[in-house]
Amino acid sequence: MKKFIIRIINVCVIVTALFGYNKVTLAHEQTDAEAKAEADRQNAEIAAQAGESDGSYKDGTYQGTATGFGGDxxxxxxxxxxxxxxxxxxxxxxxDSAYLTMAKDIVPEILEAQSADVDTISGATFSSTGIKNATAQALEEGGAN
Structure with a gap:
């Protein structure tokens, strides 16, 4: 009987630990999702502003920065x-180098479209969105004619 009670207590402790872990994990996922949503909103604003041009840009070299999967x-x-x-x-x-390698496939699409308004790369959505939005910001910085 003693062993049975000890086993029940062990099961209760394990279940409690799992619920606590699950709660912490969900809280982290929600925080990450909120941060990514805010970054996406900011990046979308940049892309929308850059998309207002007529496709004719001022000559020069311009830099832009946007948030990807792992950072800027x-x-x-x-x-x-x-x-x-x-x-x-x-x-x-x-x-992540694997995502970045896949995301680089967006560059030829940008060159072909002559715009940052292109589809993201499946399998590297956040990284390709970062490249796309950084390009849009650079184009905005350079301004359109």
């Missing part, structure tokens, strides 16, 4: 003859 992504956009010639990722220190 900084890009350098080169404009020549009023067109986007190159988008180079200058820094993405906290990005």
């Amino acid at each position: 992504i900084t890009v350098e956009v080169t404009i020549a003859d009023g067109k986007i010639e190159d988008v180079e990722i200058l820094s993405a220190e906290k990005e």
Whole structure:
């Protein structure tokens, strides 16, 4: 009987620990989701402002920064003859390398569209959104003609 009571107490302790762990995990997920939602909102504002141009840009080299999956992504956009010639990722220190590698596929799409208003890369949504929005910010900085 003693062993049975000890086992019941052990089960209760384990169940309590699991519920506590679950509660903490859910709180962290909610905090992360809120932070990402705020970053997405800010990035969407940047993208919306940059999307107001007519596609003709002032020549020069411009930098933009936006939030990706792991942190800030900084890009350098080169404009020549009023067109986007190159988008180079200058820094993405906290990005997961696998996601960043997939997300880089958005650069040819930006060059082809001559705009940051392109679809994100499936499987690397946050990282490609960071590149897209950093490019939009750089284009906004450079201004459109």
